[in-house]
Amino acid sequence: MKAAVLIEPGKPLEIENLSISKPQAHEVLIRTAACGLCHSDLHFIEGTYPHPLPAVPGHEAAGIVEAVGSEVTTVKVGDAVITCLSAFCGHCEFCVTGRMSLCLGGDTRRKAGSEPRLSRGDGSAVNQMLNLSAYAEQMLVHEHACVRIDPEMPLDRASVIGCAVTTGAGTIFNACNVTPGETVAVIGCGGVGLATINAAKIAGAGRIIAADPIPEKRELARKLGATDVVDALANDAAAQIVELSKGGVDHAIEAVGRPASAQLAVSSLRRGGTATILGMMPLGEKVGLAAMDLLSGKKLQGAIMGGNRFPVDIPRLVDFYLRGQLDLDSIIAERIPLEQINDGFEKMKRGDSARSVIVFDQ
Template structure:
């Protein structure tokens, strides 16, 4: 199969022929239909987060099941599926207490005594985030994907695998937003736009989008933001506080920069909560001041939106099919695998919304 392979951080991906193994117990072979190009991939490509190489990035994907291994009970050939990097074992403390997104996936990867899932010639290819989706096929554990309604267009379904699950999950799970509360979303890429859309679905009274790119702010307003603020303005946080008469109940950071996290804290009202979704540089820290603590402000992480993806993803698909979730507007361009490096360049520029790699 053709795949985009990363041989060394900070170098372009190369299109190579990679062999994929036959599914073993609990494994599923998927014909990839579409993959969103996520900033999380860029962190690995640019070396901000380490990963063994060679590897195939890509984790926000949808496709069709081609074959299943023994003991697979939830899927069959022909199923349309969305993948998710939150692969879960089903039996650890986190799984049995309903926090699947915190599971470390014990037993869902092949052991050293077993042939690797992916090979480049005679060399193993490290599977990134349990998926490696920038390839014509994916071989994954059955707990890394879920079947969806076949009426769902797969190029839009791919976005649900990460951006929408994370952004919407932050609203529905991490924030537990009540109708009438106020929300600020810092960063209007794929995740931030999904959070804006979800906040509208959840009944937020005011939704304020904060981003430096005018086109993204316009798109955020199309998706449900009641107001938008230029993130580059020295008075951005003050504008949000004034618009909401004291600050927002919930601030969602969807960029991965210390400055945007600081903004999320600044725009909170007393007792408000800031949820950090972005992948920040590993050495960075985010905190609350003594005055923030006295004001009852709270700061939390929101790994993958606190998802329970086998339940959440089919529900998000239903939201789209019923016209509640707008995924069409989030996609900025569709491109073939051969243009993957162009898609990463667009991410580095920061002007694009979501690029989607589509396979014929």
């Protein structure tokens, strides 16, 4: 199968023909239909986050089940599925207390010494990234890394649910538990930020303020439900948000991964408000609250993958799309073949579009 391989940080991905193993117990072989380009992958590609190499990135995907191993009970051959990087074991403390996105997923990977899921022609192993490695024509994953969806769902749009939408919507519905009428500010209008805005609208948020330095993205945010927009790089961006929300927002959600954006989120809060950091900050960076913020009851939290419970959340998000409430069409900026993946990441670096999606021939 063809796959995009990261060989060295800071270098373009290389298209190679790799071998993929047969499904073992609890494993599912998926024919990849589409995979979104996510900024999280770019962190690994650029080397700001370490990972054993060579590896195949990609984690925001949808496809069709081609084969299943023994003991698989959640999907069958022919099912349409969405994959999710927050693979869960189902029996650790995090799983049994309902915090599945925090599961380290050790039991969802093959044991050391086993045949690798991915390999080159000479038999050398290629590392699987985030339990998925979706920039490839096929994926071999644990059954707890995918979920069956309505077969009527278009798979190119389904793919972006696997990360951007699950993260953004999960933050609104799970991590923040936004209630109707509450005010929300979203810092950063990429795929995750736009999905967060759309979900805030679905949740019935009152004022939804989008902050981004790029005018085109601010206008896209309006289309997806923002009531107001602010230039995130303006010197008075926080003051604008506080004024628009009449004293600060109930929830400020950072969807970029930059210290300045996190500070903007914290500075936009009202008394008792919560700042939620979704972006992957540079390793070593810290975000904090001042003493007066703490005395004002303000809170700061992270929300990996939006605190999702993806086997339940993802089918619901698919239903939102099919009923016309979730706007995935506007989030997707372009559809490209695997061979154009490096061009897609260059566009991402420029920040001038929303989501690029790789579409594979079926």
